[in-house]
Amino acid sequence: MSESYDFLFKFLVIGSAGTGKSCLLHQFMEGKYKSDSNHTIGVEFGSRIVSVGGKMVKLQIWDTAGQERFRSVTRSYYRGAAGALLVYDISSRESYNALANWLSDARTLASPNIVVLCVGNKKDLDAEREVTFLEASQFAQENELLFLEASALTGENVEEAFLKCAKCILAKIETGELEPERIGSGIQYGDAALRKLRQTSSRPRPTCSAPSCPL
Numbered sequence: 001m002s003e004s005y006d007f008l009f010k011f012l013v014i015g016s017a018g019t020g021k022s023c024l025l026h027q028f029m030e031g032k033y034k035s036d037s038n039h040t041i042g043v044e045f046g047s048r049i050v051s052v053g054g055k056m057v058k059l060q061i062w063d064t065a066g067q068e069r070f071r072s073v074t075r076s077y078y079r080g081a082a083g084a085l086l087v088y089d090i091s092s093r094e095s096y097n098a099l100a101n102w103l104s105d106a107r108t109l110a111s112p113n114i115v116v117l118c119v120g121n122k123k124d125l126d127a128e129r130e131v132t133f134l135e136a137s138q139f140a141q142e143n144e145l146l147f148l149e150a151s152a153l154t155g156e157n158v159e160e161a162f163l164k165c166a167k168c169i170l171a172k173i174e175t176g177e178l179e180p181e182r183i184g185s186g187i188q189y190g191d192a193a194l195r196k197l198r199q200t201s202s203r204p205r206p207t208c209s210a211p212s213c214p215l
């Protein structure tokens with residue numbers, strides 16, 4: 001089946017081991033909870049086309065291992081990512097304390113302009129909560145991150161997390177802050193967008209003879 005989409009975004013899912021990154025990806029891809037999740041070895045991959053703000057966007061998602069021993073492998077996948085889900089577990093302060101390091105890696109190795117959405121996963125474990133919503137939302141605000149709490153187990157806010165991040169990237173493309181096709185942007189035009197671009201460029205361009213007019 002041919003795939004038609006306007007944009008392709010490269011996405012990363014990063015964060016400490018056991019925070020639920022693979023389960024979030026599985027829930028987003030399959031619409032169900034992966035109850036027998038094992039530690040990821042290196043990286044895993046998934047892709048899905050979603051509709052965001054009237055555009056079809058293909059998300060190419062790299063789920064990275066959180067274990068330290070895979071760090072050198074996973075780091076090699078960061079390059080040129082347009083968006084990242086930065087995951088911690090609301091019932092693990094340790095995973096929350098590690099966020100600053102993961103974020104620094106993402107901004108250094110992927111791109112300083114990467115759009116990062118921080119996900120407090122395992123929202124269903126409220127009774128075992130070690131990190132409050134308020135504390136994490138302040139961290140997100142201070143570090144210019146999008147933020148929400150989600151549960152890969154119940155599915156709550158999982159779709160929203162990926163869509164919110166994609167929507168923010170699209171908005172930045174529209175304002176010109178992000179440029180598709182620029183090397184390392186993690187954004188490519190899809191067939192549908194290229195067809196529209198070709199149609200636009202084959203129309204006669206407006207001209208103006210006024211000396212200071214850029215047309």
Ligand SMILES: Nc1nc2c(ncn2[C@@H]2O[C@H](COP(=O)(O)OP(=O)(O)OP(=O)(O)O)[C@@H](O)[C@H]2O)c(=O)[nH]1
Pocket residue numbers: 015016017018019020021022023024034035036037038039040041064065066067121122123124125150151152153154
């Ligand atoms: N209660 C609850 N458990 C979850 C949730 N998401 C994941 N888990 C459990 O947390 C454990 C780790 O999940 P994974 O998705 O494998 O974690 P990961 O972040 O991919 O781990 P690494 O691959 O080692 O980096 C598993 O036992 C999951 O069943 C959730 O939303 N709620």
